[in-house]
Amino acid sequence: MKLTSTQFLIIGFFLVTYGMVIPWLMVLQVIKATYFLSFTSYAATFTGLLFGTIGISTYFRNKRRKP
Amino acid sequence: MAQTDIVTVNARGRLGRYLIRRTLTLLLTLAVGVYLAVVVANLGGYVDEIIRANIDEGLNAMGRGGYFGNIPEEDRERVFEETRAQMEEAAGLSQPFLLRCLRWTYSAMKFEWATPAIWDALPYTLLLFAIAVVILLFASLAMSLLLSLRYGSLIDRLMVALSPISAAPSWVHGIILIAIFASGLHWLPWGGLYDIEIPATRLGYILMIVRHMVLPVTAIFLSAFFTLVYTWRTFFLIHAEEDYVEVARAKGLPGRLIEQRYILRPGLSFVITNFALMVLAFWQTNIALEVYFDWPGIGRLYMAAVQMRGYSPSMVISLMTLFAYLMALSFFLLDVVYVLIDPRVGAAKQQANLSLNPWKGSRARLHGMLSRVGQVRLPEVNFGGWWRLMGRTASELDLTSWLQAMGGALLKLDVTGWARATGRWLGGAWRWLKQLRRFPSAILGMMIILMLLVMSAYAMIFVPYDQVVAHWRLSSVESLPEKAMPAWTNLFRRNKLPETQILDTQDGTASKQSTDFIDGSREVTLTYEIDYPYTGFPQDVVVDFSATYEAKHPYIVLTWIRPDGSETELASFTITSAKRYLVSQDERLVRRLDSREPLHALFINPEKSPTDAEAGQYQLRVSAFLFEPEADLDAKLFVYGQVYGMGGTDLNRRDLWLGLLWGAPAALGVGLGGAVITSVASMLLAAVGAWYGGWVDSFVQRLAEVNLTLPMLPIGIMVYFLLSKNIWVILLVIVVFTVFGAPLKTYRAAFLQVKELPYIEAAQAYGAGNGRIIRSYLLPRILPVLVPQLVALVPGFIFLEATLAMLGVSDLYLPTWGKIMYDAMINGALRGYYYWVLEPLVLLMLTGVAFALVGLALDRILNPRLRAV
Numbered sequence: 053m054k055l056t057s058t059q060f061l062i063i064g065f066f067l068v069t070y071g072m073v074i075p076w077l078m079v080l081q082v083i084k085a086t087y088f089l090s091f092t093s094y095a096a097t098f099t100g101l102l103f104g105t106i107g108i109s110t111y112f113r114n115k116r117r118k119p
Numbered sequence: 120m121a122q123t124d125i126v127t128v129n130a131r132g133r134l135g136r137y138l139i140r141r142t143l144t145l146l147l148t149l150a151v152g153v154y155l156a157v158v159v160a161n162l163g164g165y166v167d168e169i170i171r172a173n174i175d176e177g178l179n180a181m182g183r184g185g186y187f188g189n190i191p192e193e194d195r196e197r198v199f200e201e202t203r204a205q206m207e208e209a210a211g212l213s214q215p216f217l218l219r220c221l222r223w224t225y226s227a228m229k230f231e232w233a234t235p236a237i238w239d240a241l242p243y244t245l246l247l248f249a250i251a252v253v254i255l256l257f258a259s260l261a262m263s264l265l266l267s268l269r270y271g272s273l274i275d276r277l278m279v280a281l282s283p284i285s286a287a288p289s290w291v292h293g294i295i296l297i298a299i300f301a302s303g304l305h306w307l308p309w310g311g312l313y314d315i316e317i318p319a320t321r322l323g324y325i326l327m328i329v330r331h332m333v334l335p336v337t338a339i340f341l342s343a344f345f346t347l348v349y350t351w352r353t354f355f356l357i358h359a360e361e362d363y364v365e366v367a368r369a370k371g372l373p374g375r376l377i378e379q380r381y382i383l384r385p386g387l388s389f390v391i392t393n394f395a396l397m398v399l400a401f402w403q404t405n406i407a408l409e410v411y412f413d414w415p416g417i418g419r420l421y422m423a424a425v426q427m428r429g430y431s432p433s434m435v436i437s438l439m440t441l442f443a444y445l446m447a448l449s450f451f452l453l454d455v456v457y458v459l460i461d462p463r464v465g466a467a468k469q470q471a472n473l474s475l476n477p478w479k480g481s482r483a484r485l486h487g488m489l490s491r492v493g494q495v496r497l498p499e500v501n502f503g504g505w506w507r508l509m510g511r512t513a514s515e516l517d518l519t520s521w522l523q524a525m526g527g528a529l530l531k532l533d534v535t536g537w538a539r540a541t542g543r544w545l546g547g548a549w550r551w552l553k554q555l556r557r558f559p560s561a562i563l564g565m566m567i568i569l570m571l572l573v574m575s576a577y578a579m580i581f582v583p584y585d586q587v588v589a590h591w592r593l594s595s596v597e598s599l600p601e602k603a604m605p606a607w608t609n610l611f612r613r614n615k616l617p618e619t620q621i622l623d624t625q626d627g628t629a630s631k632q633s634t635d636f637i638d639g640s641r642e643v644t645l646t647y648e649i650d651y652p653y654t655g656f657p658q659d660v661v662v663d664f665s666a667t668y669e670a671k672h673p674y675i676v677l678t679w680i681r682p683d684g685s686e687t688e689l690a691s692f693t694i695t696s697a698k699r700y701l702v703s704q705d706e707r708l709v710r711r712l713d714s715r716e717p718l719h720a721l722f723i724n725p726e727k728s729p730t731d732a733e734a735g736q737y738q739l740r741v742s743a744f745l746f747e748p749e750a751d752l753d754a755k756l757f758v759y760g761q762v763y764g765m766g767g768t769d770l771n772r773r774d775l776w777l778g779l780l781w782g783a784p785a786a787l788g789v790g791l792g793g794a795v796i797t798s799v800a801s802m803l804l805a806a807v808g809a810w811y812g813g814w815v816d817s818f819v820q821r822l823a824e825v826n827l828t829l830p831m832l833p834i835g836i837m838v839y840f841l842l843s844k845n846i847w848v849i850l851l852v853i854v855v856f857t858v859f860g861a862p863l864k865t866y867r868a869a870f871l872q873v874k875e876l877p878y879i880e881a882a883q884a885y886g887a888g889n890g891r892i893i894r895s896y897l898l899p900r901i902l903p904v905l906v907p908q909l910v911a912l913v914p915g916f917i918f919l920e921a922t923l924a925m926l927g928v929s930d931l932y933l934p935t936w937g938k939i940m941y942d943a944m945i946n947g948a949l950r951g952y953y954y955w956v957l958e959p960l961v962l963l964m965l966t967g968v969a970f971a972l973v974g975l976a977l978d979r980i981l982n983p984r985l986r987a988v
Contacts, residue, residue, distance in 0.1 A: 055459070071249050072249045072253065074245075079328065080321065080324065080325070085238045085242050086238060087238060090242060090245060091444075091448065094245055097252070097253075098452050099452050102391045103456070104256060105256060105394050106387055106390075106391060106460065108264075109260070109387060109390055
């Protein structure tokens with residue numbers, strides 16, 4: 053595993069933020085709802101969540117092992 | 120180039136090739152999936168209609184553009200038709216059906232038929248999805264980590280006890296939330312996106328959307344939270360105690376290395392797959408959720424497109440393709456993340472190994488995903504762990520031998536052997552039940568299942584199917600009150616609500632006196648004594664007359680007598696042979712009572728209480744004047760109460776108890792039937808695939824992968840509205856989809872291991888044929904897996920039937936719990952008639968939870984790793 057737990061968490065946070073903000077902007081009609089934006093938003097949310105899961109799990113394990 | 124750089128470049132190349140291969144595979148499976156959907160949609164020629172409509176539109180545009188203007192009038196029609204024929208030819212309408220569908224598949228995959236409405240609706244669904252799953256992720260992880268640190272505490276036990284709640288799909292939780300927070304407490308809006316007044320500021324607009332999102336997001340959260348917490352907490356508890364971790368520690372490896380290589384690397388894939396399952400389940404259940412929360416996303420749009428008069432095939436196919444794309448994209452991203460966690464997944468050697476041992480690596484992890492894709496919701500079960508440990512555990516419980524004996528005898532159709540095996544089976548089942556006795560939750564679950572079985576037996580014996588169907592098909596049951604609560608609710612009231620009273624002169628519950636006159640006429644007096652010990656008002660007072668006469672109509676005078684003896688003339692009129700008089704709808708009476716509500720005027724005694732009815736003995740006197748010697752009159756009085764029977768009544772005055780009773784065999788039938796057919800068919804397919812291997816196995820596996828990307832629920836709904844109104848056909852379609860889901864992968868993995876055992880080799884050596892080996896040696900060996908797998912599938916099918924019914928996809932005649940809830944929801948049951956929707960909902964939840972409880976207990980019995988936690 054090349055990425056550390058913190059890196060996973062940071063990347064996951066940005067991806068999820070993108071995935072949440074884009075639908076909001078589309079719903080508020082700030083930007084036009086498009087095929088591309090919708091799919092990238094879903095992909096970002098999904099990947100961000102998986103990264104977040106990995107990051108939190110890894111972080112917890114590392115912390116728990118330290119005496 | 121240094122050696123390490125070469126290794127890195129090679130590894131990246133392998134990963135790149137792996138991801139390209141996965142992309143192509145997914146695109147291919149997606150294309151096959153969409154093709155199948157298009158074929159189904161076009162069975163009624165609906166897709167061809169899209170093309171013809173497009174061609175007509177093009178021809179109209181050409182006409183408006185003057186294309187046919189220069190053609191002489193007499194030739195114009197002919198040229199028009201020739202042009203149409205050429206365009207249809209060019210569009211492929213003259214090609215054979217299957218080939219034509221291939222062309223449409225390409226168009227569907229390019230979203231050529233997608234309308235802007237789809238792209239406008241998608242962000243709303245994505246918004247709901249993103250917010251719900253982010254909250255769910257953090258809450259579940261935080262709680263599971265907390266519980267893993269406080270194992271055995273009160274909160275830990277509480278969470279474990281609550282875990283079966285998440286077996287119910289999100290719309291079930293949604294209805295409960297609406298009933299409490301929207302309808303009951305009025306704290307939150309229960310649906311839609313907008314308030315009556317649209318806020319002027321953007322912040323106000325955002326807050327309005329947030330308020331409308333609270334309930335649907337909470338429903339999604341509740342439908343997954345407890346299961347995720349239970350699964351992850353168990354994972355965190357047991358994963359660090361594996362033998363190989365101890366070995367690594369004994370070898371003196373650094374702690375951080377042990378964590379990363381021996382604990383997280385094998386364990387993380389489980390955690391993220393588990394979470395991905397939950398995410399993918401969202402796409403199966405969001406249709407019902409959006410419909411009931413009136414959320415303007417693609418789920419609601421899909422139902423609108425399917426139910427639209429005239430049907431919108433282009434919209435339906437585009438949305439189905441969109442669902443398939445989203446699911447395929449999820450699988451691809453999951454593959455990418457697997458590679459990031461464990462780069463070995465992309466390695467070629469590992470791939471070869473994967474095809475032999477499906478419990479390892481990326482595709483192996485995907486097997487579990489099927490358990491959510493295939494069903495609306497299934498309880499979390501670690502099938503991999505089960506199977507690995509099955510041999511030892513099963514032998515401890517003597518499961519293998521009794522199931523082998525039972526299965527073997529059944530498969531051979533050997534009656535004597537079957538009888539012997541039944542004896543052993545009963546003995547084995549008893550030992551097995553004794554194991555279940557250790558778990559109070561399992562006992563509770565089995566008691567509920569027993570109660571449902573008793574209910575089903577009672578329904579089938581004492582309430583014949585024909586009777587219940589006839590009752591349910593009536594537009595109105597006149598003898599029952601409308602929307603009356605169950606009678607047992609009176610047990611919890613100080614002031615009891617009135618029950619229905621029916622008094623009839625023909626059955627002797629009302630008196631009838633007759634006086635003959637010289638001229639041949641008669642006066643008949645019907646007297647109804649009404650014992651009314653209530654302070655609430657009845658729904659209505661109705662008299663059904665039944666008169667016999669030849670020419671002269673009888674004349675009637677109705678008089679109401681209160682407990683204090685005061686009288687009020689209600690009405691006087693002549694009647695035909697049959698007439699119904701309703702006090703509440705008598706406008707002349709209302710005028711005579713100075714516009715007061717008639718029932719209030721008749722039951723209130725202002726001197727005692729200006730608002731409540733007066734309890735006491737009332738009387739209705741019907742004086743009828745009959746002008747012919749042979750004329751006669753009878754009448755039946757209905758004092759409709761506000762409570763009725765065990766289940767209450769609905770809008771059509773139908774007795775809900777009958778529907779609730781028959782809902783039990785329907786639910787158990789669908790749940791157990793679906794689970795049994797799925798399990799047996801999956802097991803057979805897996806056995807054949809695993810034994811023959813080669814193209815047979817590849818074909819079965821490819822079908823299973825196509826099944827991954829198919830949105831099962833939308834396809835089932837489409838089939839119902841397009842091809843068949845028979846719910847059993849739809850359920851069969853879904854069962855076929857499920858056969859290629861999780862169970863197939865589970866059994867195949869098990870068969871691949873059994874196939875390598877020495878006794879199979881011995882059977883081959885003595886010349887046993889393929890059929891005999893599969894029938895006599897492979898299948899009986901795997902039967903121990905069948906029971907827990909089957910139990911795990913049952914709630915999924917029960918909730919599936921209810922979900923379909925809630926979307927209007929149900930049997931036309933048989934009342935089911937889902938159908939009762941559907942009727943209740945579309946008739947505003949949550950505006951004061953909670954019992955109507957909550958009764959079937961509670962029974963549905965109880966059934967799902969009961970099977971989930973037994974499933975969880977089985978999981979703990981059969982998986983020794985879980986016994987300690």
